[in-house]
Amino acid sequence: MTRQFNVAVVGATGAVGETMLAILAERKFPIASLVALASERSAGSTVKFGNRDIVVQDLATFDPAGIDIALFSAGGSISKEFAPKFAAAGAVVIDNSSNFRYDADVPLVVAEVNPEQVRNRPRGIIANPNCSTMQMMVALKPILDAAGIERINVATYQSVSGAGRSGLEELGRQTADLLNFQEVRPERFQAQIAFNLIPHIDDFQDNGYTREEMKLVWETRKILGDDGIQVNPTAVRVPVFYGHSEAVNVETKRKISAAQVRALLQKAPGVVVVDEAKPGGYPTPVTHASGTDPVYVGRIRDDFSHPRAVNLWIVSDNIRKGAALNAVQVAELVAAEG
Numbered sequence: 001m002t003r004q005f006n007v008a009v010v011g012a013t014g015a016v017g018e019t020m021l022a023i024l025a026e027r028k029f030p031i032a033s034l035v036a037l038a039s040e041r042s043a044g045s046t047v048k049f050g051n052r053d054i055v056v057q058d059l060a061t062f063d064p065a066g067i068d069i070a071l072f073s074a075g076g077s078i079s080k081e082f083a084p085k086f087a088a089a090g091a092v093v094i095d096n097s098s099n100f101r102y103d104a105d106v107p108l109v110v111a112e113v114n115p116e117q118v119r120n121r122p123r124g125i126i127a128n129p130n131c132s133t134m135q136m137m138v139a140l141k142p143i144l145d146a147a148g149i150e151r152i153n154v155a156t157y158q159s160v161s162g163a164g165r166s167g168l169e170e171l172g173r174q175t176a177d178l179l180n181f182q183e184v185r186p187e188r189f190q191a192q193i194a195f196n197l198i199p200h201i202d203d204f205q206d207n208g209y210t211r212e213e214m215k216l217v218w219e220t221r222k223i224l225g226d227d228g229i230q231v232n233p234t235a236v237r238v239p240v241f242y243g244h245s246e247a248v249n250v251e252t253k254r255k256i257s258a259a260q261v262r263a264l265l266q267k268a269p270g271v272v273v274v275d276e277a278k279p280g281g282y283p284t285p286v287t288h289a290s291g292t293d294p295v296y297v298g299r300i301r302d303d304f305s306h307p308r309a310v311n312l313w314i315v316s317d318n319i320r321k322g323a324a325l326n327a328v329q330v331a332e333l334v335a336a337e338g
Contacts, residue, residue, distance in 0.1 A: 004032035011074030012036035019324035025050035064089040087124030111329035131322025133219040142264040148253030151230040159240040243285025
């Protein structure tokens with residue numbers, strides 16, 4: 001008989017938490033009992049788990065004893081306070097915040113890229129990478145294995161759902177206001193997001209890059225296990241509801257052609273290649289990524305300005321694969337140990 005697990009979802013009322021619950025049900029995760037946790041404000045409300053309604057409990061007063069696996073998606077401050085308490089009580093914590101990602105004794109795991117790192121969790125905590133890093137890693141791992149990577153130039157085009165429910169609401173509200181000839185006032189974002197682009201995500205760092213951009217540097221090196229990989233990032237918020245897109249130029253250590261990359265990616269786990277040089281022969285966040293699980297790759301081209309470089313266009317649903325699905329896949333790896 002397959003072992004079943006007592007599972008807690010922390011931040012169950014948020015966009016990622018709700019998606020975690022949906023994916024746990026869709027993938028038939030072996031659950032003995034499921035607990036939905038959120039702030040006191042949300043306690044008593046219900047969330048969906050398959051065909052069931054689960055009553056949300058107050059995280060602050062919940063006793064984590066007996067929980068086997070806890071999926072956290074409630075923000076860094078909540079993870080910092082409560083994840084160690086769940087781990088101390090015996091749970092394996094899979095955390096979606098950035099709080100533990102850069103700690104040497106916490107593995108940073110993408111299920112298709114470095115699943116072996118799941119076992120290396122002395123603190124009982126496993127970190128989920130940033131959504132923009134994650135989709136890039138899924139697409140680049142086959143290239144790394146085949147030809148090595150020296151440098152990655154990446155520009156991200158990140159949807160408003162990456163900023164949470166308030167980001168979705170602001171884009172919807174501003175779009176409606178503008179279409180009705182009303183003035184808009186930015187609240188969640190630094191500038192008008194409807195019909196606009198904002199080259200600023202997260203806080204600026206001393207080097208002039210934003211923290212979102214630096215996450216692509218720090219996390220790529222940790223996940224791929226190579227501090228020598230150079231990453232040149234630009235992160236842009238775009239008026240798209242769901243799905244992050246990335247224009248990526250990869251400089252490899254050994255020559256690899258676009259045709260070889262295409263063939264590798266067609267066999268890669270978690271990747272779907274949509275790459276035809278014709279109108280519509282490429283993935284977009286709306287037509288492919290939104291509401292689906294794969295990382296889509298298209299516009300695969302040799303870089304004619306560099307002897308060992310290839311261009312890629314990478315698209316994925318930032319809420320599903322970029323957060324919730326990977327957390328559940330990591331939970332499945334943990335469950336497989338038992």
